[in-house]
Amino acid sequence: MTPPVGGPRVLIVGGGGTLGSALCRDLAGRGHRVVATTRTGGSGSARLDLSPDADSWPVPEGIDVAYLLAAVTSTDECRRHPQASRLVNVTATVRLASRLARAGLRVVFPSTNMVYDGSVPRPGPDLAPCPRTEYGRQKSEAEAAILALGPAACVVRFSKVLTPMAPLVTTWRRALLDGQTITPFSDLPLAPVSLARAVHVLAALADRPSNGILHVSATDDVSWADVARRLAAGWGVDPVLVQPTRAAAGGHRPEHLPRHATLDATATEAALGIPPADPREAIDALLTGPVAR
Ligand SMILES: NC(=O)c1ccc[n+]([C@@H]2O[C@H](COP(=O)([O-])OP(=O)(O)OC[C@H]3O[C@@H](n4cnc5c(N)ncnc54)[C@H](OP(=O)(O)O)[C@@H]3O)[C@@H](O)[C@H]2O)c1
Known part of the structure; x- marks a missing residue:
């Protein structure tokens, strides 16, 4: 593909995170002009901490599209510190999005399947949010405010994005290769997509400018125990080391146990030509991606 030299100039807020750093590499590698922000301002990035700076940060000149990827993404942290996380995930994010839209930029905001309660499989983008977690409530509130900015706004709801370097994956791998058992949840669903697909x-x-809400999801739910079993097989370890447990029965019961995590992503296929994938694609990408020992 010919690099889009002179194509849209892109701002990535949260360029040091999982999605942010991968998106920076992808867009820069294809010739886009990218300005990334991190909280430290290291490695050639611009410094931006959303909490104090959302109202005053000088928006760089000549940007066409902004991805607002910075967030407090730990559901546990949002539950334990609702006010501090809300300040970042809702208040500051919406304020910056408003300034960017007023300056004429398109705004892309990633959200989550957790804006739903997971009671039905594959909800469409038009189904009204019904979050059951603090993280889901915050993302739902931010989505609504950003969508109200008008046609410049696009919300992309992701179900779980799996990455080889995720702490859970590297911890499982180390344990299994050392012959230790792991205890993944059999009653907590996910509809994983690979980092590459996200x-x-x-x-x-x-x-390809798009507005409104897009969904990115695997076609079907799997459980974390399904993920662990497939990884164990791929790593060539004894399947008996995978000992599923029920989150509902344990001492660390999640804030909410959904029945489903899938989203209906057919509109995304229509808009961008990218169809939803089988969940095994995302799990198998963990076997071929970079590993940490
Ligand atoms: N990964 C998924 O499965 C998934 C699924 C659905 C939606 N999303 C959404 O996609 C976006 C990116 O997710 P991710 O997985 O890439 O998250 P991540 O790896 O946790 O990265 C989040 C980034 O936000 C930055 N950040 C946190 N607080 C900040 C603040 N006050 N000011 C500026 N930056 C701040 C962090 O900076 P530091 O490095 O300095 O901490 C980090 O770089 C998030 O909005 C998330 O809600 C992700």
Whole structure:
């Protein structure tokens, strides 16, 4: 593909995070001009801490599209510190989004399947949010305010994005290769997408403006125990080391136990030509991606 030299100039807020750093690499590698922000301002990024700076941060000149990827993403942290996390995930994010939209930028905001309660499989983008967690409530509130900015706004709801370097994956791998058992949840569903697929969707939006809500999800639910079993098989370890447990029965019961995590992503296929994938694609990408020991 010819690099889109002179294509949209892109701002990535939260360029040091999982999605942010992968999106920076992808867009820069394809010739886009990218300005990334991190909280430290290291490695050539611009410094931006959303909590104090959302109202005063000088928006760089000449940007066409902004991805607002910075957030407090730990559901546990949002539950334990609702006010501090809300300040970042709702108040500051919406304020910056408003300033960017007023300055004429398109705004892309990633959200989550957790804006739903998971009671039905594959809800469509038009189903009204019904979050059951603090993180889901915050993302739902931010979505609504950003969508109210008008046609410049695009919300992309992701179900779980799996990455090889995620602490859970590296911890499981180390334990299994050392012959230790792991105890993944059998009653907590996910509809995983690979990091490559998530970045593909976000990157496509740089060149193909879209507004409203898009869904990015695997076609079907799996459990964390299903993920662990497939990884164990791929790593060639004894399947008996995977000992599923029920989150509902344990001492660390999640804030909410949904029955489903899938989203209906057919509109995303229509808008961007990127169809939803089987959940095994995302799990198998963990076997071939970079590993930490
Ligand atoms: N990954 C998924 O499965 C998934 C699914 C659905 C939606 N999303 C959404 O996608 C976005 C990116 O997710 P991710 O997985 O890439 O998250 P991540 O790896 O946790 O990265 C989040 C980034 O936000 C930054 N950040 C946190 N507080 C900040 C603040 N006050 N000011 C500026 N930056 C701040 C962090 O900076 P530091 O490095 O300095 O901490 C980090 O770089 C988030 O909005 C998340 O809600 C992700």
